[in-house]
Amino acid sequence: xxxxxxxxxxxxxxxxxxxxxxxxxxxxxxxxxxxxxxxxxxxxxxxxxxxxxxxxxxxxxxxxxxxxxxxxxxxxxxxxxxxxxxxxxxxxxxxxxxxxxx
Numbered sequence: 001x002x003x004x005x006x007x008x009x010x011x012x013x014x015x016x017x018x019x020x021x022x023x024x025x026x027x028x029x030x031x032x033x034x035x036x037x038x039x040x041x042x043x044x045x046x047x048x049x050x051x052x053x054x055x056x057x058x059x060x061x062x063x064x065x066x067x068x069x070x071x072x073x074x075x076x077x078x079x080x081x082x083x084x085x086x087x088x089x090x091x092x093x094x095x096x097x098x099x100x101x102x
Contacts, residue, residue: 032069033062 038048038058048058050065062070 036073
């Protein structure tokens with residue numbers, strides 16, 4: 001699975017910001033990204049590439065692009081239940097007929 005971190009619609013947002021002019025030094029500059037998905041994608045075997053096509057760590061790529069604010073969504077619902085992965089429970093497995101017999 002190949003994922004490109006810098007999508008065409010967000011490409012300009014990931015470009016490093018130019019240094020602020022002397023009269024703009026007090027201006028607030030924020031460049032953010034949502035980092036809720038990369039851990040799961042990495043767990044599933046995804047690889048991330050920067051705008052130049054170089055493979056790398058998604059967080060380092062964002063850092064080099066000048067991102068200084070992150071959004072991390074905390075999920076309150078359980079992930080999809082499977083018999084082998086995280087989120088597995090007996091009740092959905094019994095209902096689906098995939099429960100492990102002991």
